[in-house]
Amino acid sequence: MTATVPAAAATGRSVAVQFEDMHRWYGSVHALAGLSIDIAPGELVALLGPSGCGKTTALRALGGLDEVDAGRILVDGRDVSHIPASKRNMGIVFQAYSLFPNMTAGDNVAYGLRLRGTGRDERRKRANEMLELVGLGGFGDRYPHQLSGGQQQRVALARALAIEPEVLLLDEPLSALDAKVRRQLREEIRRIQIAVGTTTLFVTHDQEEALAMGDRVGVMSAGRLEQIAPPAELYDHPRTRFVAEFVGLTNRIDGTAAAGVVNVFGTNVPLLEGSAEAGPVKVLVRPENVRLSRAEDGTTRVVAVSFLGSLCRAQVTLPDGTLVVAQMSAAEASGLYPGATVNVGVLPAPVFAVAD
Amino acid sequence: MTSPEGASLGAAAPKGGALLARPKGAGRGRRSSRGQLGARIAILVVVFGYLLLPLIAMLEFSTRGNYGSRSLDSFAAIFSYPDLIDGIATSLEIAVLTVFGMLLLLVPTMVWTVVRVPRMRRVIEFMCLLPLAIPAIVIVVGIAPIYHWMGTTLGGVGGSPLTLTLIDIILVLPYAYRAIDSGLRTVDVATLADAARSLGAGWPRTILQVIVPNIRGGILSASVLAVALVLGEYTISSLLSFDTLQVVIFLLGKRDSYVAVAVALSALVFAFVLLYVIARFAPGAAGRPQRAPEEEPAP
Numbered sequence: 001m002t003a004t005v006p007a008a009a010a011t012g013r014s015v016a017v018q019f020e021d022m023h024r025w026y027g028s029v030h031a032l033a034g035l036s037i038d039i040a041p042g043e044l045v046a047l048l049g050p051s052g053c054g055k056t057t058a059l060r061a062l063g064g065l066d067e068v069d070a071g072r073i074l075v076d077g078r079d080v081s082h083i084p085a086s087k088r089n090m091g092i093v094f095q096a097y098s099l100f101p102n103m104t105a106g107d108n109v110a111y112g113l114r115l116r117g118t119g120r121d122e123r124r125k126r127a128n129e130m131l132e133l134v135g136l137g138g139f140g141d142r143y144p145h146q147l148s149g150g151q152q153q154r155v156a157l158a159r160a161l162a163i164e165p166e167v168l169l170l171d172e173p174l175s176a177l178d179a180k181v182r183r184q185l186r187e188e189i190r191r192i193q194i195a196v197g198t199t200t201l202f203v204t205h206d207q208e209e210a211l212a213m214g215d216r217v218g219v220m221s222a223g224r225l226e227q228i229a230p231p232a233e234l235y236d237h238p239r240t241r242f243v244a245e246f247v248g249l250t251n252r253i254d255g256t257a258a259a260g261v262v263n264v265f266g267t268n269v270p271l272l273e274g275s276a277e278a279g280p281v282k283v284l285v286r287p288e289n290v291r292l293s294r295a296e297d298g299t300t301r302v303v304a305v306s307f308l309g310s311l312c313r314a315q316v317t318l319p320d321g322t323l324v325v326a327q328m329s330a331a332e333a334s335g336l337y338p339g340a341t342v343n344v345g346v347l348p349a350p351v352f353a354v355a356d
Numbered sequence: 357m358t359s360p361e362g363a364s365l366g367a368a369a370p371k372g373g374a375l376l377a378r379p380k381g382a383g384r385g386r387r388s389s390r391g392q393l394g395a396r397i398a399i400l401v402v403v404f405g406y407l408l409l410p411l412i413a414m415l416e417f418s419t420r421g422n423y424g425s426r427s428l429d430s431f432a433a434i435f436s437y438p439d440l441i442d443g444i445a446t447s448l449e450i451a452v453l454t455v456f457g458m459l460l461l462l463v464p465t466m467v468w469t470v471v472r473v474p475r476m477r478r479v480i481e482f483m484c485l486l487p488l489a490i491p492a493i494v495i496v497v498g499i500a501p502i503y504h505w506m507g508t509t510l511g512g513v514g515g516s517p518l519t520l521t522l523i524d525i526i527l528v529l530p531y532a533y534r535a536i537d538s539g540l541r542t543v544d545v546a547t548l549a550d551a552a553r554s555l556g557a558g559w560p561r562t563i564l565q566v567i568v569p570n571i572r573g574g575i576l577s578a579s580v581l582a583v584a585l586v587l588g589e590y591t592i593s594s595l596l597s598f599d600t601l602q603v604v605i606f607l608l609g610k611r612d613s614y615v616a617v618a619v620a621l622s623a624l625v626f627a628f629v630l631l632y633v634i635a636r637f638a639p640g641a642a643g644r645p646q647r648a649p650e651e652e653p654a655p
Contacts, residue, residue, distance in 0.1 A: 065550050085553040096544050098551040102569035112555035156551075163555060 539574020
């Protein structure tokens with residue numbers, strides 16, 4: 001896809017969004033339990049969490065599609081908590097295909113403008129610009145059933161952006177697509193979002209997507225925000241056990257913590273804030289921080305080696321039966337094979353530890 | 357007599373002729389499919405016979421002329437009975453009002469239920485199906501005092517046969533509900549409504565511009581069923597003493613049974629034609645392809 005951003009398309013308004021202590025109950029389920037988030041103008045915040053954690057509820061509340069029981073939503077300092085969806089000027093791309101089947105792609109994109117009283121010629125021009133923006137110039141006369149899933153989601157994005165929304169809301173827009181289209185489209189969405197500068201809330205359960213797209217990623221659990229931080233910080237410095245376990249792959253290795261450090265395979269590793277501080281702990285170590293070295297007399301045995309392209313992943317079993325995954329470059333893994341004996345070590349990167 | 361060549365060919369056939377040999381059981385399969393075809397034809401003949409025989413009999417009866425000849429006089433005579441014309445006009449008016457009333461009541465209710473209170477779907481369905489379980493006489497007995505009150509209090513309006521619309525809306529609910537419900541199940545109504553609202557549409561626009569066009573097939577089916585039901589409704593009209601088409605046909609049958617049968621046949625044909633037109637030309641009925649094309653990278 002080689003579409004460039006037309007000048008007229010880059011008109012997104014950058015506004016700040018604030019969730020203030022939002023609560024939402026569905027019967028006895030506390031879907032939002034005091035959620036507070038600040039989103040800076042033009043920022044893309046990805047909300048990540050398992051199913052039922054409340055991330056979609058938060059997005060729908062911001063879009064006006066669901067109400068909150070307590071708390072406020074401020075957009076550009078204005079309280080929009082009780083403004084109906086039709087008057088909020090939020091562009092939403094849904095998980096399910098949401099194009100109106102009775103309208104062409106062009107008419108779908110122009111629908112929001114039609115509701116705003118924009119003239120026919122201006123509507124058509126703007127719709128064409130938006131379709132160009134998402135790489136579907138010339139597809140305006142096609143009906144949704146004549147478009148692939150990826151193309152439908154692109155049109156949905158164009159439709160959401162055509163109304164120059166104050167905030168763009170993306171509710172797992174890629175989850176129905178196959179892996180290749182998904183990767184391609186997420187890069188496109190990010191490029192377009194940066195180009196138009198619209199403040200964006202992106203909801204997903206796919207951590208790779210969240211980490212790849214978000215300026216900041218908020219991890220949610222049970223209606224609460226566990227941590228919100230730039231992707232690298234979230235990955236390297238998780239502040240809670242949930243975040244440490246949920247984001248990325250982790251090994252759970254026995255260790256003993258004392259005075260802010262934990263000894264893992266003979267190496268003293270600093271503990272992250274929020275970790276268990278003393279006594280026997282389970283240390284959460286990233287596979288890329290595990291080091292393997294061939295040793296004929298080693299007591300750790302390689303059980304499997306997976307080739308992942310430029311990287312390799314090896315699974316080893318410790319003498320106590322614990323399974324540990326190590327990730328390394330293909331060159332580093334050249335001497336490893338199932339049955340080989342190795343010594344295991346870790347890099348002294350800060351780790352999160354939980355009480356055993 | 358078997359030649360050595362023949363024997364050798366016969367022995368080689370299963371091996372060398374494997375590609376040409378019929379798969380095991382193919383003959384049985386063909387026989388079976390022939391049997392199925394025969395069964396289908398037999399069923400179709402029986403069903404069509406069952407449906408068409410009365411119509412053919414009606415046609416035969418209504419076209420009887422003098423001395424064994426055929427004549428369309430009974431059909432031409434339809435227009436010479438003013439009360440019959442009035443009955444047809446009344447029934448058509450009731451049918452139109454019933455369709456509008458039913459759509460106005462049912463479509464927003466069902467859309468709202470699907471989008472906002474899906475747990476109420478079963479309750480609404482139950483309520484709409486209730487008229488199927490309540491005999492017409494029970495409805496009349498229950499509702500007659502209201503009609504009496506309307507007739508004495510609201511004057512001409514209260515006594516008009518058009519007030520039958522109120523009952524007919526209830527009577528068509530089970531059929532109309534099913535038709536509209538099947539339409540609603542073919543689209544993701546909740547997501548479409550959310551999308552429309554997020555773009556700035558209020559509920560009326562969401563329903564009229566987004567939902568209704570996408571369930572047009574269901575709405576048309578419901579409307580046709582409502583028209584057919586109203587044109588065929590006799591019991592309640594008769595018990596409440598309103599001269600609708602069916603009541604007039606019944607009364608006419610006592611005076612001129614040929615014309616009565618001609619009218620009944622015409623009404624049936626009208627309903628069939630209406631159903632055919634809807635089935636043939638309604639959006640979605642023609643089998644519009646719903647499957648999206650294979651994923652392809654955007655240009």
